[in-house]
Amino acid sequence: MVNRNAEDDILLRVEGLKTYFFQRNAVLKAVDGVSFTVAQGEAVGLVGESGSGKTMTCLSLMRLVPQPGARIVEGEIWFKDENLLDITEHEMRAYRGHRMAIIMQDPQTSLNPVYSIGEQVAEPVRLHLKERGQQAMTRVLDALRAVRIPRPEQRLVQYPHQFSGGMRQRVVAAMGLTTQPELLIADEPTTSLDVTIQAQFLRLIRELQQESGTSVIWVTHDLGIVAQMCDRVNVMYAGRIVESGRVRQIYKEPQHPYTRALLDSVPLMGARRDKLYQIEGQPPDLRSIPQGCPFWPRCPEAMDKCKEQYPPRTSLGGQDFVHCWLTEEGR
Amino acid sequence: MANRLLEVEGLAKHFRGGGNWLTSGGDSIRAVDGVSFHVEEGETFALVGESGCGKTTVAKMILLLERPTRGTISFQGEDVSRFRGGGLREYKRLVQAVFQDPYSSLNPRMQVLDIIGEPLRVHQGLRGRTLRMRVGELLENVGLNPVTASFFPHQFSGGQRQRIAIARALALRPQLIVLDEPVSGLDVSIRAQILNLLVDLQRDLGLSYLLISHDLAIVEHMSHRVGVMYVGKMVELATRDEFYGNTLHPYSNALLASVPKPDPDVPMGTTIGGEVASPINPPSGCRFHTRCPIYLETSMCREVEPDWREILSDHLTACHKVEPAVV
Numbered sequence: 337m338v339n340r341n342a343e344d345d346i347l348l349r350v351e352g353l354k355t356y357f358f359q360r361n362a363v364l365k366a367v368d369g370v371s372f373t374v375a376q377g378e379a380v381g382l383v384g385e386s387g388s389g390k391t392m393t394c395l396s397l398m399r400l401v402p403q404p405g406a407r408i409v410e411g412e413i414w415f416k417d418e419n420l421l422d423i424t425e426h427e428m429r430a431y432r433g434h435r436m437a438i439i440m441q442d443p444q445t446s447l448n449p450v451y452s453i454g455e456q457v458a459e460p461v462r463l464h465l466k467e468r469g470q471q472a473m474t475r476v477l478d479a480l481r482a483v484r485i486p487r488p489e490q491r492l493v494q495y496p497h498q499f500s501g502g503m504r505q506r507v508v509a510a511m512g513l514t515t516q517p518e519l520l521i522a523d524e525p526t527t528s529l530d531v532t533i534q535a536q537f538l539r540l541i542r543e544l545q546q547e548s549g550t551s552v553i554w555v556t557h558d559l560g561i562v563a564q565m566c567d568r569v570n571v572m573y574a575g576r577i578v579e580s581g582r583v584r585q586i587y588k589e590p591q592h593p594y595t596r597a598l599l600d601s602v603p604l605m606g607a608r609r610d611k612l613y614q615i616e617g618q619p620p621d622l623r624s625i626p627q628g629c630p631f632w633p634r635c636p637e638a639m640d641k642c643k644e645q646y647p648p649r650t651s652l653g654g655q656d657f658v659h660c661w662l663t664e665e666g667r
Numbered sequence: 668m669a670n671r672l673l674e675v676e677g678l679a680k681h682f683r684g685g686g687n688w689l690t691s692g693g694d695s696i697r698a699v700d701g702v703s704f705h706v707e708e709g710e711t712f713a714l715v716g717e718s719g720c721g722k723t724t725v726a727k728m729i730l731l732l733e734r735p736t737r738g739t740i741s742f743q744g745e746d747v748s749r750f751r752g753g754g755l756r757e758y759k760r761l762v763q764a765v766f767q768d769p770y771s772s773l774n775p776r777m778q779v780l781d782i783i784g785e786p787l788r789v790h791q792g793l794r795g796r797t798l799r800m801r802v803g804e805l806l807e808n809v810g811l812n813p814v815t816a817s818f819f820p821h822q823f824s825g826g827q828r829q830r831i832a833i834a835r836a837l838a839l840r841p842q843l844i845v846l847d848e849p850v851s852g853l854d855v856s857i858r859a860q861i862l863n864l865l866v867d868l869q870r871d872l873g874l875s876y877l878l879i880s881h882d883l884a885i886v887e888h889m890s891h892r893v894g895v896m897y898v899g900k901m902v903e904l905a906t907r908d909e910f911y912g913n914t915l916h917p918y919s920n921a922l923l924a925s926v927p928k929p930d931p932d933v934p935m936g937t938t939i940g941g942e943v944a945s946p947i948n949p950p951s952g953c954r955f956h957t958r959c960p961i962y963l964e965t966s967m968c969r970e971v972e973p974d975w976r977e978i979l980s981d982h983l984t985a986c987h988k989v990e991p992a993v994v
Contacts, residue, residue: 385854385855385856386854500942502942503942530717530718530881530943531717531881531883531922531925531926532717532921532922532925532938532939532943533717533942534925534927535924535925535926535927535935535938536938536940538927538935539935539938557854557855558927559855559929560926560927560928560929561927562929563927563928563929563930563931563933564927564928564931564934564935565927583931584931584932587929587930587931597856598855598856599929601855601856601858601859602855602858602859602884602929603862603884603885603887603888603889604884604928604929604930605883605884605887605911605923605926605928606887606911608887608888609888611863611866612858612859612862612863612888613859614859614860614863615856615859615860616860618824618826618827618857619854619856634856
């Protein structure tokens with residue numbers, strides 16, 4: 337196998353990932369050629385609206401795309417020097433829940449109601465670290481302490497229904513963290529939480545990230561979370577990354593009209609606007625993505641060219657890039 | 668001062684329960700426990716708070732979906748609980764609602780014509796061509812094509828469904844619309860469309876809104892006055908500028924600090940620990956004292972419920988630690 341990750345600090349490199357849903361008379365291009373990297377210790381945001389492909393990208397990374405129906409049709413997912421799409425399902429299990437973990441949106445459905453919290457948090461420890469008994473217990477308690485669950489010894493024997501929503505989300509995070517994964521994928525983990533609880537959770541993840549040097553992929557549509565939690569942002573639209581850049585760059589000087597529109601369409605605290613910028617129309621139907629740039633029907637600056645051809649990748653220096661004819665043609 | 672359209676005085680709702688099937692009865696859940704505010708004509712009043720604070724229960728009582736345990740709701744100066752017959756029907760016409768989830772608030776088996784047309788048929792006896800014309804007009808008001816009147820809800824996206832729900836609420840030319848988290852279920856790009864639509868409609872039709880929301884950025888954008896609730900109690904009430912510029916109650920401050928700011932250069936504020944207290948056995952004294960960052964182990968906060976006081980003109984709060992300004 338060729339070592340494609342020449343730079344030592346790159347943990348994950350995704351190249352041209354395509355994940356399609358095959359329906360009876362249509363192909364849904366949920367992920368349509370996505371490429372990005374995550375450096376060690378870096379927090380990368382995947383931002384986009386529903387149907388933009390961010391969750392499907394994450395499930396593809398874990399090789400957990402819904403079966404049957406969806407399939408990874410093309411691409412490479414390099415985790416350090418191994419392409420996760422080349423290895424067997426058995427080998428993949430050494431990654432899943434061990435070297436990379438995912439925290440899903442809904443803590444109610446990520447926990448099994450008939451197993452105690454302790455048993456559930458211990459599962460990855462038993463499976464991946466092959467630890468049992470006292471040793472495993474210590475690790476579970478450490479994990480529960482790490483996510484700041486009060487009185488973990490007593491909470492261990494309790495069941496999910498005895499936990500509040502915020503505490504359940506911490507348990508799910510603890511499950512993801514027991515094996516000290518190198519990559520943590522957080523798929524909208526705070527959408528069901530109240531603001532003060534969300535703030536606690538965000539702080540917690542940031543502290544854990546600093547302590548352990550874990551890389552994090554944040555999937556969210558909340559531009560506030562991205563600004564606070566991420567080093568880099570990838571903006572997705574219709575299954576592709578349309579713009580990628582350092583957080584500060586994206587927020588101060590967004591290049592793609594969609595990024596700009598997203599930032600202008602949310603109400604900001606302290607920055608009152610009479611009217612919110614309104615992106616006309618609907619997010620595209622994945623069964624019939626418009627030809628050319630998929631954003632053109634909603635783009636205020638669309639040109640004829642945009643309707644014909646997908647814009648190439650224009651480098652903005654470093655790893656930053658945008659796919660837009662306006663930048664490509666220097667307007 | 669503008670006219671008070673709706674006035675809520677000492678409103679409370681206690682539910683039975685809290686026990687399980689063995690301990691029937693159990694304690695009462697004090698979902699709303701003495702809340703007062705008013706909504707002026709043409710304004711948006713926002714009720715803010717985390718889940719379980721009772722804001723939706725307040726909305727339900729105003730919509731007559733729950734009967735208050737205590738307190739009064741007055742509409743145009745008249746006690747709503749005394750409305751009977753025609754007066755009651757008139758109230759139900761003038762007060763409408765738009766709910767959070769446009770997927771469950773529209774009947775999937777009804778055409779848009781019937782969804783929007785039902786109140787027109789029931790209240791105004793419209794039929795046939797007049798009904799179709801009025802529905803078409805309403806659809807245009809909310810930015811939908813009148814030909815969609817023959818469509819069913821599944822043929823629409825979430826944002827379009829919310830537009831239909833708004834058209835239905837507008838059908839009877841109401842004065843007050845209760846907006847219960849109107850954009851929480853929508854995509855970011857669609858939220859702006861709906862928020863702009865609501866602002867335009869308010870301006871054009873002189874509507875009053877009671878906005879129930881947990882999103883403080885949306886509240887700042889939409890509302891004229893803001894009330895913050897915590898475990899069934901109102902803790903602060905002020906005009907928008909006062910609330911965002913001169914926040915008094917420590918809970919309001921914590922809420923504002925907890926919102927992740929969409930600016931990488933503005934770090935996250937200091938937030939609070941703990942969780943929202945349970946309305947079954949709310950903490951004694953000030954209900955917020957268990958999480959309060961400025962609570963200093965004084966017995967007062969723990970034992971005495973703080974009074975609801977006007978600290979500055981039109982700026983009320985319930986906190987022992989906030990001193991009235993010297994005027």
